[in-house]
Amino acid sequence: DGGITQSPKYLFRKEGQNVTLSCEQNLNHDAMYWYRQDPGQGLRLIYYSQIVNDFQKGDIAEGYSVSREKKESFPLTVTSAQKNPTAFYLCASTPGGLGVYGYTFGSGTRLTVV
């Protein structure tokens, strides 16, 4: 079945460490997105990518980095510069130019700083 796979489901990070969240899709979608969800804050856009080897910052990109080397993959790295990384992270995708029909979401990764 086609869909978006996010891994791991739970991730723990020590202070000062970089961690990478995986997002893979087999929907042949061109566009991919990363959102952060905090209680009472809704979903906020971190980064998005419309095509391979191209990506743009969203509203809260500081402390995060991404890459888009393959159409299927859009990993998110949470760097040590992100001061409050504990949150739920959601990856999404849409066919190119067809985002108006809504996004397909992954099941999310819960990141906790220990």
Place this chain on the structure above:
Amino acid sequence: AQTVTQSQPEMSVQEAETVTLSCTYDTSENNYYLFWYKQPPSRQMILVIRQEAYKQQNATENRFSVNFQKAAKSFSLKISDSQLGDTAMYFCAFMKANTGANSKLTFGKGITLSVRP
């Protein structure tokens, strides 16, 4: 920039009854799309319904319908015959039209809906 406001953080409804979730938005755009997403306890985001701003007719999907008031910039979701499985967080979201590959969703803060048996 667009903003989406969901002013009610929580609501509760008796099973089989009807409930309306409120959403307002602010934009200078004339063409756009509005969405309601559901996030159950599994945290999987599910698209409930979408509305195209240039269509006056309100969208419906089975038990879910919207009341879209463009002039008032209001987009409420009505759930009829509420079921226990409707218990979830509901997010209202906005997307500008004609952005092609740059389609981005702006979300409200969400509302937690509890359906009581």
